[in-house]
Structures are given as C-alpha cells and as structure tokens.
Amino acid sequence: MSTNGTSRRILLDPTSERRPAMRARVARLPSLRGKTVGLLDISKPRGDVFLDRLETLLHAHGVATLRFCKPTFTKPAPVDLRHEIATRCDAVIEALAD
Amino acid sequence: MSVEPSATAPSLPSGLVAFVKRECPTCTLVAPVLARLAREAELTVFSQDDPSFPPGTRIVDDESLEYSWHHGIETVPTLLRIRDGRIVGRAVGWHRGDWEALTGVGGLGPELPEWRPGCGSLSVDPDRQAELLVRFSGSRLHARRVELAELEDEHEAMFARGWSDGLPLVAPTEDRVLRMLEGTTRRPDSVVAVVPPDLIECSVEKVAINAVMAGCKPEYLPVVLAAVEAACTDQFNMHGVLATTMPVGPVIVVNGPIRRAIGMNPGMNVFGQGNRANLTIGRALQLVVRNVGGGRPGEVDRATHGNPGKIAFCFAEDEEGSPWTPLSADFGAAPGTNTVVLFTGEGPRAIVDQLSRDPESLSRSLSASLRTLHHAKLVMAFDCLLAIGPEHARVFRQAGWSKEKVVARLHELLQISGSELVRGAGGIAEGIPAHLAGSTLPKFRPGGLRLVHCGGAAGQFSMMIGGWVSGASGSEPVMKEIRP
Numbered sequence: 034m035s036t037n038g039t040s041r042r043i044l045l046d047p048t049s050e051r052r053p054a055m056r057a058r059v060a061r062l063p064s065l066r067g068k069t070v071g072l073l074d075i076s077k078p079r080g081d082v083f084l085d086r087l088e089t090l091l092h093a094h095g096v097a098t099l100r101f102c103k104p105t106f107t108k109p110a111p112v113d114l115r116h117e118i119a120t121r122c123d124a125v126i127e128a129l130a131d
Numbered sequence: 132m133s134v135e136p137s138a139t140a141p142s143l144p145s146g147l148v149a150f151v152k153r154e155c156p157t158c159t160l161v162a163p164v165l166a167r168l169a170r171e172a173e174l175t176v177f178s179q180d181d182p183s184f185p186p187g188t189r190i191v192d193d194e195s196l197e198y199s200w201h202h203g204i205e206t207v208p209t210l211l212r213i214r215d216g217r218i219v220g221r222a223v224g225w226h227r228g229d230w231e232a233l234t235g236v237g238g239l240g241p242e243l244p245e246w247r248p249g250c251g252s253l254s255v256d257p258d259r260q261a262e263l264l265v266r267f268s269g270s271r272l273h274a275r276r277v278e279l280a281e282l283e284d285e286h287e288a289m290f291a292r293g294w295s296d297g298l299p300l301v302a303p304t305e306d307r308v309l310r311m312l313e314g315t316t317r318r319p320d321s322v323v324a325v326v327p328p329d330l331i332e333c334s335v336e337k338v339a340i341n342a343v344m345a346g347c348k349p350e351y352l353p354v355v356l357a358a359v360e361a362a363c364t365d366q367f368n369m370h371g372v373l374a375t376t377m378p379v380g381p382v383i384v385v386n387g388p389i390r391r392a393i394g395m396n397p398g399m400n401v402f403g404q405g406n407r408a409n410l411t412i413g414r415a416l417q418l419v420v421r422n423v424g425g426g427r428p429g430e431v432d433r434a435t436h437g438n439p440g441k442i443a444f445c446f447a448e449d450e451e452g453s454p455w456t457p458l459s460a461d462f463g464a465a466p467g468t469n470t471v472v473l474f475t476g477e478g479p480r481a482i483v484d485q486l487s488r489d490p491e492s493l494s495r496s497l498s499a500s501l502r503t504l505h506h507a508k509l510v511m512a513f514d515c516l517l518a519i520g521p522e523h524a525r526v527f528r529q530a531g532w533s534k535e536k537v538v539a540r541l542h543e544l545l546q547i548s549g550s551e552l553v554r555g556a557g558g559i560a561e562g563i564p565a566h567l568a569g570s571t572l573p574k575f576r577p578g579g580l581r582l583v584h585c586g587g588a589a590g591q592f593s594m595m596i597g598g599w600v601s602g603a604s605g606s607e608p609v610m611k612e613i614r615p
Binding site for chain 2: 041042043044045046047048049050051104105107108109
C-alpha cells in the first residue's frame, strides 16, 4: 500500500470522471392553446391506445399534435428523431412502458 | 517482472558498466577487480546501497535504483558492455572467464575463486516492488488520484464513493493497477469501447482499475477487455439490458485454451461460488458498466427483481468433455480461438431428468421445460442459452446425435398451437393476440436456442438461461476474440 515511499494512501478513480453539464430547463408553456405537442410512442404494447386517447383530448382543447415512434423501446431514441421532435414541437409527451 | 523497454530509461555510459551493492559478498569479493578495471579500462560503477563503494572506481549513486530498474538488472554484480547506449555484452555474478572475455583484460582477480554467484539486485527486492513500480511507471496512469484521509477506512471509503456493487472491493492502488496492466499488451490509454449508458470512452486503464477492484488477477484482464468490447456493441445493447425491468444481465461464456490457462471452472458448481476467475471476470464487467458507464440500479437500471448473476455471471464451457463443437463455433470462431460470447440472460434454472436414457425421451423432457421459459404462453420473444450437463450430453453422445440434430429436434418439439397460446386460453390473460389462434408458432426464433456444455460429472440435469427481447430490436449474442 505504500505510495511514493510515504504512508499516503492513494487510489485511482474507477469512474468516468465525468462532470455532467448543467442546463437550465426550458420555461414552462403558459398555455397549450395554439401549440404543437409531440406524442412519442416508444413501441411498447398499447402505447398507441394511450396516445390515441391523449390526442383526442388535446385536439378537443385546440392543441395540434404530431406523432412519433421509436424504432424499438429497447434502445435510446435516435439522435435524428430527438432533433426532429425538438425542432417541430413545443412540448412532448412520451408513452413510457406498457 | 518484465520491464518494458522505456524511452525514458536513463542512458548508460559507453564502455564497461557494473551494477553492485556493498551488502553483496560477491560484490565485495570483486571490488579489487573493479578497481583494476577502472584503471585499465573505461568502467562506470552503479552502486545501489553505498555511493562510496567500491573504492577506486568512478561511481554513480543509484540508491534510487532508477538505472537498475530501467535496465532490468536482476543480479549484482552485473557487468555490461555498452556501445552507443546499447547493451552489447553481459556477465552476471563473478566468473573469471566471462569477465575476461567481456573486458578484454586478462588475469583478473587471480586470488579469487573461479566462480561465485551474485545476489539479488535491490531493484527486484519483493519488498520494494510496489514502491518502485509506482515511482518509475506511475506516469503511465492518467486516472484521477483519490487520496484517502488519515482516519478514513479504506473499505468504507470505497463504499461511500459509490464504487461498489454491494460487496467489498480490492483497493485500486497505483501499484496494483500497474501490475494488472501487465496482463495485457495494450497501451493503458487506448480506448476499449464506448460504455453505455453514459457513452463514455473507456481506456484499458479504467478497465484495469475496475478489474483490480473486482479481485481479478492480471492474466484475467484480456478476458475482461473482450467482455467489455462485446457488451458495448450496438448488437448486444447494454443500455437496453440495463434499462429493462426484466431480471437479465450479461452472461459471459469463455471458450478456448485460456479457460484452463487462467484456471476457470467449466465443471462442478460451474454457476456457483468458489472459482476466482469465473466470479471476478464477471464482476469486473459489471463494475465497468457501473463506474465507467454510469449504469446503476435505481437509475438507468430499472430491473424489477434483478438476479444474483448481475453481480457476476461468467463461466467456461467444458470443451474437453463435450460431444460437440464449442459455443464459439456457432458464431464462426476457429477451433482453439480464445473467445467470449456474451448472452443476455436471467439466472439459470434447472431441468431435472434422471430417467431418460434415449435421446428422444431426453429431447421431449428438455422441450417440456423449455416451453415454460419466461412464460409457457409466450413464444418467439426470448432466446435461451441451454447448458447441457455432462450426464445429459452422454445420452446424446451415445446415440450419435450432433449438436445440430439436438437443436433441430428441440425446435420440432417446440412448435406450439396458437390456440394454446392466445390471450385467455387456459383461463390465463397473458398470451399472444387472438388472431394467431389458428397458427402454429415456434417457442424460439431460428438461432434463438444455443447449447453450451458444462457442469459436474454427476447429476442428470441441464440448466436453461432465459434471455431478453431477442434479435435486432433487443439484444443479440455477441462473440469477441480475446486478444493479449
């Protein structure tokens, strides 16, 4: 356990030593009226049932919607899909789990 | 210990060079010879323990052992001839003939015995190895140094920093990590893989640090590196394997001569406790995922129950006792290649059949249990790694059944009528959609059932290891060659 001939005990960091970037949250929308909400299906069973119902409710409140789908629920959403949602929508609702 | 040729090694002067220490009787014996060589030839003496010894010579103080370490001196006295900074001749210990040949000076030490062995160089003193390794090779390491406070308990400190899987860790000190790195020829700073879920470029050094903590020996490191490479492929999908609520984790199967070379267990209690290589290699992979990738339970890892194999699940195939080619051959490996195959699996479940003596009965027996994998009414969703025990394998061997024939027969027996599987059938809501009632469906997709041979010689059992979402939308088994 000796290190450099002294009694200092030095360990090597096993982690990524990553310092996560801190980003401010986007301001909450004051209202959904006239906005576009993305509805993201992660491809789990019955996600479509849940999102269909939400879509009906949103339309009744005058909210536009766009539907998106992850290729598989087992992997993170592709970068292009995330970019598309971010640029075309004001908010997003994700149907997680079944 | 091997000392790699170092570009930073201090160069030796031309002519003759001797390494000595005063406490060595042979060095004391040859002191007059060295004094004569200092007069008659070009000699520089590097003294390890006393810069005034031997008298009458040009002495370089090597009490730091920097020269001795970098030039791989194992014995004193060692006499070298140096030309253009390179060692072109060497005599170890005292041997008059060797010394005269090397120096070109005749009649050396006529009063001395013909031959005397030397002593161990202080640079290879076991008590000083750790200190010297860190002093002279520590600059190879780039990881952040974490200094423990005087009153901090080492084990508690590692738990407190979140590095542990719940079990105690071996402290990753610089000397232990440097020794671990001697298990591979890869450079410490070379990138092994990008580790999910945080997608971090992971160096050989970071793998070595986690391998130390897991309790690995240096000779296990190449297996750990291959396992990390395999786990971090898109096909294996480690992110999904972590994130799923299902109780699965990476299962590492090792094939090739390295299994025996590093003492892995393919036999009795193969999935159990007691073998250091099996357990620490599996644990090292999980610690890399945890510490480098940031994949921790309760965070990205959302398992409902998990399974004990998520601490470590690694084993060797019993190739010598197998009637068949190894698992690695299914993935195209040439015979004798050292490989890991990673499979996403739950804990192993026993299939007990102590009566079948013919392959047809045993196939039916295995398929009856296999049908229940994850759920008796779910099909084509999950792969299976089927570990055939030696006593079951013997039944197939005696009947001359190849691995392909066994797998083909099991697939035939696992064609299931949709009417038994649809939602509601048998009074069970779980099942497949109703429109499939008229079809016949296989339990496993083609290639979804893999056989591996392992376990103790007694016991008519096999073990099935259920997978996760199979195929490109989930996790594919991945083979990687183990490279030094």
